[in-house]
Amino acid sequence: MRLNLLLTTVAAMGIAAASLVQAQTATQSLNGGPSRQQAQQQPAQDGGPIEVEIDQGVLRPFQIAVAPFSGQNGASIAEVVSGDLRRSGFFEPINPASFIETGLTLANAPNFPQWTQIGAQAVLYGSVTPRADGRNDFGFRLYDPYRQCQLVSYNFTATPEQWRRIGHKIADVVYERMTGESAFFDTRIVFVAESGTGLNRLSRLAIVDQDGGNPNFLTDGSEIILTPRFSSNPDEIIYMALGEDYSRIYLYNLTTGRRENLGEFDGQPLAPRYSPDGTKVAFSIIRGGNTDVYVMDLQTRRLSRLTTDPGIDTSPSFNPDGTRIVFNSDRSGTPRLYVMNADGSGQRPISRGGGSYTAPAWSPRGDLIAFTRSGGGQFGIGVMAPDGSGERMISRSYFEEGPSWAPNGRYLMFSRQTRGGDTNLWMVDLSGRVVAQSGYQGRGSDPAWSPLLSETPANLGRGGPDSCDT
Amino acid sequence: MMTASRIAKVALIGVAVAAMAACAPRRPVEGATGPGGADQGVNIPAYPGPGTGAIEGGGIGSGAPGSENDFVVNVGDRIYFDLDSYQISPEAYPRLDAQAAWLQRYPQVTVRIEGNADERGTREYNLALGARRAESIRNYLIERGVSAGRIDTISFGKERPIAQGSTEEAWARNRNGRTAIASGAQ
Known part of the structure; x- marks a missing residue:
């Protein structure tokens, strides 16, 4: 429909x-997804008052x-x-x-x-x-x-x-x-809805309006779902699934419900992300215990290897014009953030501090890279300029990871786990001033923020005799 | 693009990189007794010897020689890893030796090594870490004479914890590699 x-x-x-x-x-x-999914059990609706600190x-x-x-x-x-x-x-x-x-x-x-x-x-x-x-x-x-x-x-x-x-x-x-900032409310979140514990944990791909409305499950729980991400087209997502004896990356159309395997690889694929124009996917393949970053052209299905060192190279994320990629590597001994050109050339570290840096995400504005940093028994979400300067942490707790940018580049959603407790979706603004549980209050992880579903109209009614602009 | 020093590093990967990773934790953990190997004994769950593991009741065939149950109960399917390490610890040698011997006794069996990580790491990095653990076990079994073609690997990262809770003990149990029977067991 x-x-x-x-x-x-x-x-x-x-x-x-x-x-x-x-x-x-x-x-x-x-x-809110294909109609055949409407009959499935709904994830939790808003479970309480919204708290904004x-x-x-x-x-x-x-x-x-x-x-x-x-x-x-x-x-x-x-x-x-x-x-x-x-x-x-x-x-x-x-x-x-x-x-x-x-x-x-x-x-x-x-x-x-x-x-x-x-x-x-x-x-x-x-x-x-x-x-x-x-x-x-x-x-x-x-x-x-x-x-x-x-x-x-x-x-x-x-x-x-x-x-x-x-x-x-x-x-x-x-x-x-x-x-004066651009819009971000007319958006949706894909995430992994969690239920059960330990070996009985059930994870399902789910989608919800940015504020927690219209939640829907998209998978039945027979696979472990990881790291869904949007294309520039808010109807298209990509995610990773783990079965008993396989690991796959799926392309999924939210409107048609059509799911496609990205490919069968010699090794275990993980960490997929679209290029900003939606024509390519950067991801990692684990082969013989070694994890490297690859990029696949979705049209030709041609696969290019971008990293070759024996360290872990994963979590690639494109800059907005698709010319550079930030990724995570432990080639120096500890996980740090690196930037390279989209063809794999010019690899260089950008993170400067101690502890470990993982899960980078390049802002849709291009000006910042968000990441997860751990140290001192805590995990936090931070941002830095693409050259590694100006790093600041904007959220910190027992455990949190996986920041995803709102389309206006002013907010991040991430998952936070309390010690021995549940994992939920949280939101923080760039200043770190506003940290709150997201509109969706059920258990979930790996949130990904969609692009705007449609642009805010340019022809807003701002004229007339009583307009503040005249 | 590879420099001479890089090639040298690659050549030494089995020893040097594993050792580096073992003594360069990616994050301190509350309650850890100290850096390095001082707390290794604390973090490694006890290895039950053959025959002393818990045996649940079962139907006929439970633990029959060459069966999956035989492997799980009488050999043991999991070994455990130190924090941030994918090096096989000496405590795990007897169990992996027993796995290799069992697999040589039943040459039709193929296995899938599953690498697992604790919850104190981010999702994608933990998948890569789990893969290193699975590969370490695979290499060990190959060294002990199991043919490479019989051993597949997969990493589950932190997605399949066997112990619940956010305690040192739970984390230690969840940092493991499991040798799962894929096919050929009786």
């Missing part, structure tokens, strides 16, 4: 949207009032928006119980003093309106009640069941408008 998400601008003062510019995004899969001394989050939208699922949409904004660490949604003005409609501006009175630095409200074609209009406005002007307005048109995703799109618009 493929659905179109039609985006339309709304006129500045509530004029009918139909006559105005329409922008259609690329078609998107919105059903914010150092109030460093930054006071932006106070935003997100009013319940009118219409179908309106209150739930507001909750999705509030949850996204809160988890980002930049926003603190005000408790709706303290709202003075209620019943806002898109035709009118808010009563500004009633919002400044409760400390709202921005007011978001909207409505869900059925259309003749069976879809809904999801319109919203964001106002600055102090300056008494409109920050942004927009109308998304989509099928009624897409309300949750529309919530993420709205949160993306607000986030971009208020922070």
